[in-house]
Every structure is written in C-alpha cells, then in structure tokens.
Amino acid sequence: MSRAKSPFSPAAVLRGALVPMLVVALWQGLSMSGLINPVVLPSPVAVVERWWAYLLPPDPYDPAQGSWFLWALSGEMLFDAWSSLYRVVLGFAVGAGLALPLGLAMGGKPRIYALMDPLLQILRPIPPIAYIPLAILWFGLGNAPAVFLIAIGAFFPVLMNTIAGVRHVDGIYLRAARNLGVGRTTMFIRVILPAATPYILAGARIGIGTAFIVVIVSEMIAVNSGLGFRILEAREFMWSDKIIAGMFTIGLLGLAIDIGMNRLNNHLLRWHRGLEN
Amino acid sequence: MTPMLKTIADGQPAAWTGAGTAPVQISVRGVEKSFTAGAQPIVALKDIDLDIRKGEFVCLLGPSGCGKSTLLNAVAGFQPPTRGTVNVDGRLITEPGPDRGMVFQEYALFPWMTVAQNVAFGLEIKTMPKAEIAERVEWLLGKLHLQDFRNRYPKDLSGGMRQRVAIARVLALDSPILLMDEPFGALDALTRRTLQDELLRIWEEVGKTILFVTHSIEESIYLADRIIVMTYRPGTIKRDVQVEMPRPRDASAPEFNRLKRELSQMVMEEQQRFSQDEIRSVTAD
Ligand SMILES: Nc1ncnc2c1ncn2[C@@H]1O[C@H](COP(=O)(O)OP(=O)(O)O)[C@@H](O)[C@H]1O
C-alpha cells in the first residue's frame, strides 16, 4: 500500500462506505415497507440495538461487586467472543505445534516423508467437520472435542506448507552455512527453519482461517458458550436480530484475528524482500 | 594467526612477492570432473594439476562455462572431483569447512539475519565467547565500513554493501584460505574497483591465500600474483602466468596493457570454442 494515498482520506472513506450504506438503506427500506416478516428479516436498527444489548453488561454497575473493569467485560458477547477465541488459539496451538516439527522432519528427511506421506494423504481430504461424530464419541461434550476438531483443521495447512517451505530453501544458504562449519542441528534451527518461515506463516494463516470456521461449527454442537453456540441458541427463540448481530460479531472477531496474524507476519518477516505493505 | 601469516603481514605489503618461496598450501592433483547431463557426459575439468602457495593471490580466468566454479567448488569441498585429489595443508578435502571461507557471487547472506548477525554467525558456530564475538564483529564492521549498517537486513543493502558483509563474514572465520567465485561480477565498475582495493588491502594486512575466480581479464591482472588461464571443455590449465607488477597497479601502464593483450588472445580462443559450442547446441535442437 502506498503512503501517498492514505486509506483514511475523507474521499477514500466516503467511497469505501458507499456500498455498505446503500445495502443498509435498502435493507431498512425493505423492512419498513412491511412486505417482509420481521422474524425473517429484522430491520438494521433492531439488529444494532440487539448487538448493543448483547455487548453491554446485563446488570447495572454495583461497586460492591468488584472492579469497574470486570463489570464492563461482563457482557454476554465479550464472554462468547473470548470463549471462541480461546478455543481457536488452543486448537491452533495444538495442531500447528504438531504439524511444525513433523513438517520440518518430512521436508528435510525423504525417508520420514516416504514413511508418513501415504497415511497423511488419506487423512488430509477428510474435512475436519467429518470428525465431529468421532470427536464427540471420544471426548464427549465440552471444550475437548472442539479443540480436537480445530487442531485437525489447523494441522494440515501448516504441515503441507512447512514441508514445502523446507524443500524450497535455496541451496545457496545451505552451502554458505556448511562453509561456515554449521552442523545438522544448527542448520535446521538457524538456517532451514527461518528460511522456510514465509511458507510456514502462509500455512499458519490458512490454518487459523480453517480453525475459525471449525470453532463456529463445533460450538453449534459440542459446547454451550461461544459465538457459534449463541447464534444457534438465538434461532431456537426465533431471535433473528440476535442471529444477525452474532454473525456480525463473528465477522469482527475473524477480522481481528486476521489483522493480528498480519501484524505477526509483518514482524516475523521484516527481513523478507517480497513483502507487501 | 599462525606465525607464517604474521610474517607475511609484517613484510613489505605493497610489493610483496615472497609467495614463490612459501610452502604449498593447496595442492590439486589429477582432478577430473564430469557431469552426466543427458546422453553424453560433460567433462568440466580434466587433468588439473595446481599448487598454490601460502599467501598467494591466484586468479582463475576463463570464459563462462570453462569450469572455474567447478574447480573452486572442488577445493571448497562442495563437489568432490570424479577423479584426482585436492589437499589443503596436506589434508585430503572431502567436505566444506570453515578453514576455506567462500564468498559467492550471489552474496549468499542469510536474509533473516542483520548485518551484524550475519558476520557473527560463523563465530557462534565456533562457540566463541559472546564478548569476544562482539569485539571481533565490531572490528570487522569497521574494517569494511559497515558500522552504520549493522542492524540492517540484507534486503536493504546495495550489492556492494552486501558483498562487503559477505567478505566480513568469511573474514570473521579467520580462515587461512579465501575462495571467491566472481564476487564482484554483479557490481558496477566503481563499486567493483573500491572493493578490489579493499580486498587487496585486507589481503596484504592479514595475509590469506586467495583463490579468486573471474572472467574479467582486467580484474585478474589488477589483483593477482598469478593468473591461471583455463581452456573450455574440457577445462584444463592453458597457461599459468606470474604477474610481477608492483601494487597498486595502474591499468593504463604499458606493462599492464601488454599482459592484457596477451591474456585476451588466450581467452578469446577459448571464448570462440564456447560460442561455437553454443551455436552447435542450438542448431542440434
Ligand atoms: N551440476 C551440473 N550438472 C551438469 N553440468 C554442469 C553442472 N555444473 C556445471 N556444469 C557444466 O560444467 C561446465 C563448467 O561449469 P562451471 O564450473 O560452472 O563454469 P564457469 O564457472 O567457468 O562458468 C559447464 O559447461 C557447465 O555446463
């Protein structure tokens, strides 16, 4: 992104807001016309009101109950968002934590690759969602099956990219390192791993995206908290405004995760030549 | 530093030609290297016998494809020869090592390390104490005028700066031998001359044995004690020319130009065979 054209100049903001505003206006017009049952399509105003109520703490502030800060965070939405984020992070950490060393080994050692590849090729096309029955059978309900599913979702993208990253390490770095007297272990940790980080981080980004999809699905099945649970719960009460408010929250959390990943990416790859923005 | 290198360093830097009496350090015997590419094998090197003395600055000169890199890689230990041996200080070379520091044309800096980290890396491998590493890195950064760039990443450096870092990185190893494969080939003429002068200054100061690959006739005359002209396919040694001119050498001096004409003649002959070969390979397709 060039610095000359700031994305926050008045003209740019106006242009960016144009289509969303049109859509909202159309939506508001539709619901005000009375043609559509508000249970099917609530008005945008109702959605915003619901979203606000979802965000705010349920009870008024009572100093006797403790700190103001904790009270401000006691709203249902923040608790749900936190629950979902916690599962994503935990599941991703487990999946990527297993995929990274395995990917390094498979990328670096053809023998390990030959050993592991057939099994992984069979498992890889199975969507994480297809593990749901098994996950519940093995882990019951609660966080455990959700984390298991998310870990599977994050595992394969990180694994495949780590293998590719190790294989694409430019031979010139290996030669330079050998010339400096670098041994096998150091070669892996200080040369191959950093050289493969652009690939690994690209895989991590796909992995966390998958993890975010899986967390919403698994919350609709295995647990009773989180954003996925909340929109399904709202459906039972026919609260369509809350469903849509919840969906927006899911979108916002996804965006926040993506921005966080982007920041991490830019920091870890600050040395990398082909980096945009 | 070994006493031998000390002697060289303390000698008369500008006109030092004492390598003629120094002991042999690199000994190449009957080296042949062939590559199997397609139907018929390519004989990149054949019957190479070469002795390089301690402290000598030797250039390998020849047109592209004549096997200069292949010979350098055999000495570096990256590619073992098909036949024959390379010995360094009487030890048979079978693998690369920090006793033969290599500078690559592509710089080969680690892009994820800063300038200072790149220079320090080889010393960390040697498990040198931290304080000593810091001191040595500082000294080298100063020597190659890199102090202001210590925290930059290679992507933010010019080609000349990158090659300075690469040189500092191998100098950090304090290896008695420097192997350089067209290190200045990608640089503009001015940067190139500056780095050539700096290399000569460092060589005279610390007294390394340098094996330097180039396809530039002028560069070889400017730098070397001795120029090895190679033939094209198979790569053999065509001529072994001693350069006696005192340094710094003047590229407009009559002696310089006489040698330049002589070497041009030899290189052109090989270049022609290279061109014919290329035409043949194109028409054969
Ligand atoms: N790995 C390889 N496989 C096949 N042929 C090679 C390989 N490396 C070098 N050659 C061939 O060997 C010859 C010498 O190559 P090289 O040493 O790189 O030449 P120079 O450095 O003098 O340009 C060339 O003809 C090249 O095509």
Ligand SMILES: [Mg+2]
């Ligand atoms: Mg070459």
